[in-house]
Amino acid sequence: MTDVPVKLRPEILAQRAYTQGKPAPANSFKLSSNEVHFEPLESVQKAVTESVITNRYPDASAKVVREALAEHYGLAVDNVIVGAGSVSLLYQAVQAAASVGDEVLYPWRSFEAYPGMVTLAGATSVTVPLRKDGTTNLEAMLDAITERTRLVIVCTPNNPTGPAVGQREFEQFMEKVPSDLLVIADEAYIEFVTDPSALNATRILADHPNLVIARTFSKAYGLAGMRVGYMLGHPEIMRAFNTTAIPFLISGQAQAAALAVMGEPEAIRQRVNEITARRDEVRRALLDQGWPVPETQANFVWLPCGEQTEAVAEILREGGIIARAFPGDGIRISIAEEEAVTPLLAACWRAIERYPYLRAEEQNAG
Numbered sequence: 527m528t529d530v531p532v533k534l535r536p537e538i539l540a541q542r543a544y545t546q547g548k549p550a551p552a553n554s555f556k557l558s559s560n561e562v563h564f565e566p567l568e569s570v571q572k573a574v575t576e577s578v579i580t581n582r583y584p585d586a587s588a589k590v591v592r593e594a595l596a597e598h599y600g601l602a603v604d605n606v607i608v609g610a611g612s613v614s615l616l617y618q619a620v621q622a623a624a625s626v627g628d629e630v631l632y633p634w635r636s637f638e639a640y641p642g643m644v645t646l647a648g649a650t651s652v653t654v655p656l657r658k659d660g661t662t663n664l665e666a667m668l669d670a671i672t673e674r675t676r677l678v679i680v681c682t683p684n685n686p687t688g689p690a691v692g693q694r695e696f697e698q699f700m701e702k703v704p705s706d707l708l709v710i711a712d713e714a715y716i717e718f719v720t721d722p723s724a725l726n727a728t729r730i731l732a733d734h735p736n737l738v739i740a741r742t743f744s745k746a747y748g749l750a751g752m753r754v755g756y757m758l759g760h761p762e763i764m765r766a767f768n769t770t771a772i773p774f775l776i777s778g779q780a781q782a783a784a785l786a787v788m789g790e791p792e793a794i795r796q797r798v799n800e801i802t803a804r805r806d807e808v809r810r811a812l813l814d815q816g817w818p819v820p821e822t823q824a825n826f827v828w829l830p831c832g833e834q835t836e837a838v839a840e841i842l843r844e845g846g847i848i849a850r851a852f853p854g855d856g857i858r859i860s861i862a863e864e865e866a867v868t869p870l871l872a873a874c875w876r877a878i879e880r881y882p883y884l885r886a887e888e889q890n891a892g
């Protein structure tokens with residue numbers, strides 16, 4: 527910190543920049559960023575190529591995408607905002623809701639971008655630990671609400687552990703949350719949910735004007751490189767979030783890509799089905815090896831590794847698997863191409879043989 531040549535905010539200097547999943551060396555599988563591995567759909571590729579305009583600003587309100595989303599969800603256009611990925615909308619939301627002295631409440635461990643966006647706003651993060659099985663503890667979150675809480679974020683399915691919050695459980699939570707407290711359901715992985723009892727917050731959006739839903743085209747829709755996400759909610763909240771946006775962030779190509787991919791529901795469904803089937807197989811195999819992998823409704827699995835996290839990540843790396851390690855805690859592994867499954871399971875087996883106390887029964891006993 528001492529070699530920064532100018533005076534900058536100490537809380538920003540103290541924070542680490544968002545760390546991206548490492549690039550995969552040759553002959554490795556990059557399973558570190560929850561991307562889908564499929565090639566872009568032809569229609570999407572074509573739409574992007576045909577929409578290249580370099581000398582004009584794009585439509586700042588992403589109107590065509592908002593209109594298409596509004597139609598898809600049976601909402602008015604004013605209920606929808608579009609951002610450069612849902613992460614940019616989450617930043618906008620925090621800026622709009624919280625400032626110095628205010629609290630933003632979210633579970634932890636969860637999406638690693640949350641702490642940074644709260645710090646940037648000058649607000650204070652209040653975190654509620656996940657349960658031992660990687661699930662979000664909504665009751666404890668209710669207890670953590672104070673008069674300073676301005677925003678509650680519920681990440682479901684939770685990144686990086688995988689479990690989704692239940693529909694009934696969330697409905698009960700919303701009934702108890704003060705009606706003027708903003709709640710964001712971050713549903714970045716909703717398309718991978720196969721459990722019918724899991725939350726789909728759109729079912730209750732109309733009942734709760736304080737509820738906002740964040741979703742993205744980056745994951746199931748395969749547009750991580752185009753940066754398009756969206757929020758659904760009350761028109762006045764959407765308007766407020768728009769005022770904190772950096773203008774023109776969503777390029778014309780990104781808007782064209784989002785529109786094109788919305789026209790391919792069947793292709794997307796097939797791809798999602800392939801991933802969720804593989805996810806369930808991988809989890810079952812890991813459970814058989816003894817790994818205490820939480821139930822997952824997303825396109826990734828979580829290996830709780832505690833102090834051995836970096837050592838296990840190294841074993842995976844040597845086995846050609848680039849995963850996301852959270853030192854001291856665990857490793858998140860994205861589910862992608864079929865060819866990655868055998869080397870992944872082989873590396874996980876070597877790791878659990880090397881550190882047998884990571885097995886479920888040993889952890890439970892401990």
Ligand SMILES: Cc1ncc(COP(=O)(O)O)c(C=O)c1O
Nearest residue numbers: 611612613637685714742744755
């Ligand atoms: C829980 C969660 N929310 C939001 C995002 C943001 O995704 P994007 O900005 O690509 O839409 C991610 C990405 O990893 C995520 O895991």
